[in-house]
Amino acid sequence: MKFHILAIGVLSASLLGCSSAENQTELKAELPKQQAMVVTANPHATAAGLEVLRAGGSAVDAAIAIEAVLSLVEPQSSGLAGGAFMVHYDNETKSLAVYDGRESAPSGATPDMFMLENGDSMPFIQAKTSGLSTGVPGVLAMLSMAHKEQGTLEWASLFSYARKLANDGFEISPRLHGMLARFGKYIPSTPEQGPTDAHQYFFDDAGQPYPAGYTLKNPDYAKTLDIIAKDPAEFYHGDIAKKIAAMVQQQPRAGSLTAEDIAAYQPVKRxxxxxxxxxxxxxxxxxxxxxxxxxxxxxxxxxxxxxxxxxxxxxxxxxxxxxxxxxxxxxxxxxxxxxxxxxxxxxxxxxxxxxxxxxxxxxxxxxxxxxxxxxxxxxxxxxxxxxxxxxxxxxVHGTTHFVIVDTKGDVVSMTATVESIFGTTRMVGGMFLNNQLTDFSFQHHDKDGNAIVNAVAPNKRPRxxxxxxxxxxxxxxxxxxxxxxxxxxxxxxxxxxxxxxxxxxxxxxxxxxxxxxxxxxxxxxxxxxxxxxxxxxxxxxxxxxxxxxxxxxxxxxxxxxxPDGRLEGAADKRREGIIGTL
CATH class of the missing domain: 1.10.246.130 (Gamma-glutamyltranspeptidase, large (L) subunit, C-terminal domain)
Structure with a gap:
């Protein structure tokens, strides 16, 4: 389609390292009047959201397509094996709802799981790059809940952009390459350090991160999207859940997360x-x-x-x-x-x-x-x-955020995360597992013996x-x-x-x-x-x-x-944010 070609042309320029001003170039569909808007941290994600809105999708539909893309092209920040919060505004009823997809601790979590034998807190990097830090992923269950209430397009149709990008490949953006250059040393390159899937995905035979502009493919993620598109419950009750649990339970510093923990997860509408x-x-x-x-x-x-x-x-x-x-x-x-x-x-x-x-x-x-x-x-x-x-x-820093206004005037403001950069660095089905449990306090009592409210507990959601x-x-x-x-x-x-x-x-x-x-x-x-x-x-x-x-x-x-009803967007020049209008 003409719009698709236009969008990809703008995206390619951005991903190859255009200036901040160029990053702010708006993607415009050929409509006489601005009716909707998407702002995300990545040009591909913005284009995916616009594609859904152009097809008559709701803000929630667009959010699903956007997060599926971000999980692929911005894996240092968020992903479908992570968590999120969504605030939704219904323009017809003038009502707000919050969808809580925060990860939860496994049933086997203990208050001292991030403490050393001498009572000190475990060093953060050790906790992050381990099985101990992965909580039950919540974002997909949250998006499924929101879609049942606010979606207009078929669930299965919302993953086509991300699936094509995973199969055909996407250009590594300057920001993604910069993250690999700075933090790649924390990605295990030998089995003694931990699972090496991420190193094999991002680094060449000489051990160097692929450069910006390199076309990276992720067929495993495309297969995961095929499963999710047919039935999101399969993520929580099928082979994906079993593989996530098995990866979490690998050494070093194995976690206790089980397939049963994943199956028991429930998003919350607040x-x-x-x-x-x-x-x-x-x-x-x-x-x-x-x-x-x-x-x-x-x-x-x-x-x-x-x-x-x-x-x-x-x-x-x-x-x-x-x-x-x-x-x-x-x-x-x-x-x-x-x-x-x-x-x-x-x-x-x-x-x-x-x-x-x-x-x-x-x-x-x-x-x-x-x-x-x-x-x-x-x-x-x-x-x-x-x-x-x-x-x-x-x-600890991490995470992504995007905002959407659809053609009906409904609004989504959503923040999603795998916690720290590349989560645990462990991968399943082309996705990075979150290290969200490091958002708990590593200590469970202060020096005076008072209980810390954000301490670890089984099935608890970290602050x-x-x-x-x-x-x-x-x-x-x-x-x-x-x-x-x-x-x-x-x-x-x-x-x-x-x-x-x-x-x-x-x-x-x-x-x-x-x-x-x-x-x-x-x-x-x-x-x-x-x-x-x-x-x-x-x-x-x-x-x-x-x-x-x-x-x-x-x-x-x-x-x-x-005041005149027009929408005005803003994207942060500190990242690769881009505004898309429809």
Missing amino acids: TALCQPYRDTQVCGAPPPSSWVAVGMIMGILENGPRPSAAGPDDPKNWALLAQAQQLAYADRDQFIADPNFVDMPLTGMLNKDYLAKRATLISDKATPLTYAVGDPWAYNDTPSNETAGIDATQD SSMSPSIVLDKDGDFLMATGSPGGNNIIAYTVKTLVGVFEWGLDPQAAVDLPNMVARGKTVRLEKDAASDSLIVAMKEMGFDVDASKGENSGLSVIMRK
């Missing part, structure tokens, strides 16, 4: 959390997602000192944002975990009076008060006598930083969808777009382009290549412990509805 902000509602996924911290930051900013009209040009506005982050991260780290295992003061954390009280701690200079844990239980609808332990969960968000206007109509990859940084990255647009008056792309700033605990990390020297100096002069870091690698995808 009610969205929403935080009033100005004349909007900012909404996202409830725990085990950490989105509540996004809502807290916006509530603290609304109830705190007003920003100046200078927006991002005023360092004091950045100081306000940094302190709001510190306040929210402190509470999030302390209280949020799997709701099936712990009680949480969710209503207290989003209580207006509590947020106003937290906002009084914001000062014109740095203060330890803003990274101390608060007492949201005092404002909660239920009390608690428990003292939560000080969190020991590690900070997630994934925070897909949708903003509604005062009439309940869709206004904006946003989100990002980035591990614990996701909260800060996502908030940056909300603050940029709604506090500082920027358009979505300008908000995405702002310097990334992550203020979790005492240290405030500022993106060195994007932040001005004057901002870094000013933050230091206000007493902040500033780390000017090059590592603030977000992957934001945003769609906003303008």
